[in-house]
Amino acid sequence: MHYQFPAFEKTCQSLLCKYLTPEIFEALKEKKTSHGYTLHQAINSGVQNPDSSIGVYAGDAESYALFAPLFDPIIQEYHGFGVDDIHQSNFNPNDLHAPSSSTMEEYIVSTRIRVGRNVDNLPLGPAINQAQRHEVEMNVSRALEALEGELGGTYFPLQGMSETDRNQLIADHFLFKAGDRFLEAAGLNRDWPQGRGIFHNNAKTFLVWINEEDQLRIISMQQGGDIQAVFTRLSHAVREIEKSVGFSYSEHLGYLTSCPTNLGTAMRASVHIKLPKLGHDMKRFEAIASQHHLQIRGIHGEHSESEGGIYDISNRRRLGVSEVQCVQDMYDGVVALIAAEQSL
Ligand code: ADP
Numbered sequence: 001m002h003y004q005f006p007a008f009e010k011t012c013q014s015l016l017c018k019y020l021t022p023e024i025f026e027a028l029k030e031k032k033t034s035h036g037y038t039l040h041q042a043i044n045s046g047v048q049n050p051d052s053s054i055g056v057y058a059g060d061a062e063s064y065a066l067f068a069p070l071f072d073p074i075i076q077e078y079h080g081f082g083v084d085d086i087h088q089s090n091f092n093p094n095d096l097h098a099p100s101s102s103t104m105e106e107y108i109v110s111t112r113i114r115v116g117r118n119v120d121n122l123p124l125g126p127a128i129n130q131a132q133r134h135e136v137e138m139n140v141s142r143a144l145e146a147l148e149g150e151l152g153g154t155y156f157p158l159q160g161m162s163e164t165d166r167n168q169l170i171a172d173h174f175l176f177k178a179g180d181r182f183l184e185a186a187g188l189n190r191d192w193p194q195g196r197g198i199f200h201n202n203a204k205t206f207l208v209w210i211n212e213e214d215q216l217r218i219i220s221m222q223q224g225g226d227i228q229a230v231f232t233r234l235s236h237a238v239r240e241i242e243k244s245v246g247f248s249y250s251e252h253l254g255y256l257t258s259c260p261t262n263l264g265t266a267m268r269a270s271v272h273i274k275l276p277k278l279g280h281d282m283k284r285f286e287a288i289a290s291q292h293h294l295q296i297r298g299i300h301g302e303h304s305e306s307e308g309g310i311y312d313i314s315n316r317r318r319l320g321v322s323e324v325q326c327v328q329d330m331y332d333g334v335v336a337l338i339a340a341e342q343s344l
């Protein structure tokens with residue numbers, strides 16, 4: 001299929017616009033991975049959504065090698081991670097220094113730490129077919145329902161779930177929203193809601209999303225600011241799941257994910273935190289966030305707004321840092337943000 005170099009708008013800010021040169025386009029435009037995934041598919045989200053920050057998605061593990069001339073500079077810029085760098089994992093809660101305190105409890109509404117994972121030897125979401133997605137749902141939900149103790153719970157397929165139950169789970173911050181336009185253009189919403197669902201324990205402190213942006217989003221969350229407890233539960237859960245589900249992993253890029261921003265640990269450790277005064281001094285807020293490798297989001301997920309002076313604060317780095325470092329980034333940044341809020 002012949003197609004032209006995309007006519008990017010002058011306002012385009014994405015890393016796709018920055019790094020897809022006509023030369024790279026010409027070199028890659030006819031290439032296909034063994035799953036038939038093309039450059040056109042990899043860049044479509046950023047072409048259709050000029051307000052993308054990144055704009056590209058991988059369709060399988062091979063995409064990162066086949067389209068490396070485009071993916072490598074994007075990975076380098078987002079993560080500060082070079083082609084010769086090696087990712088190191090450390091999920092040991094004993095190496096985290098994150099004591100909770102009455103001050104943390106005063107400001108932190110809730111804590112959530114998640115990792116993305118994809119099943120080994122299968123395409124990623126943008127290139128997976130209906131049968132493979134169904135296989136993931138069956139195998140992963142079966143493995144999850146075999147978990148015991150605190151992790152024990154039930155799988156709820158999205159197909160057949162009442163709108164009331166679905167909307168309540170989303171409102172309670174437990175469930176993903178229906179795929180947004182970025183995921184739509186990446187092919188991640190195909191056959192929606194087939195193969196999608198949520199597993200959670202009875203306390204809803206351990207949850208797993210199946211076949212959203214990644215094939216698994218393994219989540220530990222609870223009210224309050226006990227970051228150590230949330231991390232310890234997640235570490236235990238991932239270790240238990242890994243006994244029966246093989247994850248797609250590479251020495252260089254760590255755990256492989258459809259979006260390059262989630263490579264490596266694929267971890268986002270976040271707090272919903274009350275910072276109303278800092279919210280009126282965004283210059284200072286953003287300076288502290290940048291200094292501590294933090295990302296500021298709204299409280300209803302990515303691309304949402306904050307409400308009532310409450311912000312979603314999380315680590316920005318995921319690759320080239322360990323799981324412990326991701327959480328340490330967030331914890332140390334939260335301590336600095338609280339000190340700044342108290343000084344205002
Ligand atoms: P991710 O990409 O990490 O899955 P999103 O930003 O899309 O996260 O958020 C997914 C859901 O998780 C949203 O409903 C969001 O409100 C909720 N969420 C994220 N962080 C927290 C937190 N610290 N406490 C409570 N809910 C959270």
Ligand code: DAR
Nearest residue numbers: 052053054055056182259261
């Ligand atoms: N649509 C992507 C989002 C990048 C990071 N967020 C993810 N992967 N959910 C963009 O380029 O904006």
